[in-house]
Amino acid sequence: MRPSSALVLAFAASTVAQDQVLLVDKLKGWFAQATAAVSSAVPAAASSPVASGRAKAAESIQHELTLENWKETLTVDPSVSxxxxQEWLVYITGGNxxxxxxxxxxxxAWNTSLPLLAAKPNPPKFAVIDCDAQPVLCNSxxxxxxxxxxxQIPKPLADQSAPAATVRYQPLNRTSTTTDTLKKLVLDNELENVVPYEGYFHPFNxxxxxxxxxxxxxYVIWGFSKMPSWLPMILISFMSRTIMGRRGQGPAPRAAAQPAQ
Structure with missing residues (x-):
């Protein structure tokens, strides 16, 4: 084969390959546009009516706690002698x-079991905290x-004295918690077996x-959580350099004693 013919064939092959790549890219772009158009045209699936009903039922039973209202909410009915x-059961949740x-x-599981828990004899009162919406309260x-x-909050006596409130903290597994889990904790009184918390962060005492x-x-903890991950490293580096720089200077030299005249 002559060199000129080989060059012509090579040029033709490269042109065909480039055309194929461009065609594939055009097809990918068209497919992406079509997918986006279909996604925007199809309305989002509505939430399950059953789930919505459970959430509304839970809202009607429980109180939503905030940093401003929790002390006024977690109290004893003043009409009770x-x-x-007074027992309060607070569900602590969060988002992203x-x-x-x-x-x-x-x-x-909480929304499903809440009507059942409220139906027990002498049920506790129920409340919920969203730590995404109330990060300072959760940190406090x-x-x-x-x-x-x-x-378990005792009502103050006539002289306003009252025993310390008893609190028990129970973490829940994110994946395995079910309605049966909450039934056992509340209806079967397994929460009573949890050791009461008496540490520095006790909400009342x-x-x-x-x-x-x-x-x-x-607020300090919340502020640190909002701080970019690189900022503490810069601050630590700056402080360490400042300290090392001061140490490197050493003590100031003493003035030489003047000879007596």
Missing amino acids: TPTT ATCFGFCGNTTK WSVGPPSLYYF GPLQQYGLAVPLA
């Missing part, structure tokens, strides 16, 4: 920020989702609450 103790999007299973209690906080430090500390 003393001595008495505090539960990484994995609280859906436990929330579904040092709790995270998904979990339960079980309160902890030292941080008594000295007014829980909320300021919670």
